[in-house]
Amino acid sequence: MDTVQSESSSSNTSITISSSSSLCTTPPRSESTHVTAPIVQERLPTSFYLRLAMRVSRARWFIFLRRVFHYQNGSRSDLGSNPFNSSTWMMSELIALFIQLTVITFTLAISKDERPIWPVRLWITGYDVGCLLSLMLLYGRFRQLDHDHGDIEQRHRGTEDNRSSRLMNRCRTSLELFFAIWFVIGNVWVFDSRFGSFNHAPTLHVLCVSLLAWNALCYSFPFLLFMFLCCIVPLASSLLGYNMNMGSSDRGASDDEIFSLPSWKYKRIDDNASAPATDDPQCCICLAKYKDKDEVRELPCSHKFHLKCVDQWLRIISCCPLCKQDLPR
Incomplete structure (x- = not known):
């Protein structure tokens, strides 16, 4: 028991x-x-916005906007470095011009019976002629860019190409001046409060307002780009704790990718005219001036740096330090 x-x-x-x-x-x-x-639950929104910021910083359109900002605020000597001469941008310009020409032609065809007080139909016709001239200049720019990339020797020795490019730039400047003056005239004729242009010609009035709004958006593009890249992006990146400038690539470049880029020893043009020379007097990474026999490497975006400086940079971030263009994988 x-x-x-x-x-x-x-x-x-x-x-x-x-x-x-x-x-x-x-x-x-x-x-x-x-x-x-x-x-x-508190970490989910922050990680979501952080991943969204990483995707935006690595997107092609964001890199293109950075190139446009650098081009507008830097040197414009190199034709190949102009982001507006890319095939994608030229295709977008072609689509925009084609849409404007189609809409203008269709609107003028269906509004024959309208009798506006101001010569609005004359303004639309002049705008249509300007779009046709812009289409011709766009074709000339495309031919010139294709010709420059296709024949390097003729680009170095061709004086006729320089004359044609200068003539094209003058025509483009004159056309931009015409559109600016025509924009002011259109605002005066359309938004005159003394006459009700909408009651007499509603279709033409809506078309004019749409064209003026499109031109106003195009003219304000540099300001909007400045506000986006210099105000909105730094503020958002500081709040999220993420550097948007460093997010243009997922990883650093490999040694094979770095060694495949062209490099040479720097020589002054006066000393040896046959040797290539850099356009910039100093390296933008170390801010030191180039000296004779300094090893220089060129990136696909035509920017040049010291070989040691840019190799160390590319091993961390596989993009250009200036324009943030990624290296081809």
Whole structure:
């Protein structure tokens, strides 16, 4: 009996101990679940916006906007470095001009019976002629860019190409001046409060307002680009704790990709005219001037740096330090 009682008492004590241990261990698990849930909910929005910022910084349109900003605020000597001479941008210009010409032609055809007070139809016709001239200049720019990339020797020795490019730039400047003057005249004729142009010619009035709004958006593009890249992007990146400038690539470039880029030893043009020379007098990474026999490397965007400086940069970030253009994979 004593043995039975001792065994029963030991079993009772074991049961109570196990039950007490279960009671002691269950509340911390419940508390941990209640504590960690709000933390996960608080981290989800931040990680989502951070991933969104990383995707934006690595997008092609964001890199293109950075190139446009650098081109508008830097040197424009190199034709190949002009982001507006890219095939994608020229295709977008072609589509925009084609849409404008189609809409203008269709609107003039269906609004023959309208009699506006101001010569709005004359303004639309002049705008249509300007779009046709812009289409011709766009074709000339495309031919010139294709010709320059196709024949390098003729680009170095061709004086006729320089004359044609100068003539094209003058025509483009004159056309931009015409559109600016025509934009002011259109605002005066369309938004004159003394005459109700919408009542006499509603279709032509809507077309003029649409064309003026499109031109106003194009004229304000540099300001909008400045506000986006210099105000909105730095503010958003500082709030998220993410550097948008460093996010143009996922990883650094490999040694094979770096060594495949062209490099040479720097020589002055006066000393050796056959050797290539850099356009910039100094390296933009170390801010030191180039000296004779300095090893220089050129990136696909035509920017040049010291070989040691840019190799160290590319091993961390596989993009240009100036225009943020990624290296071809």
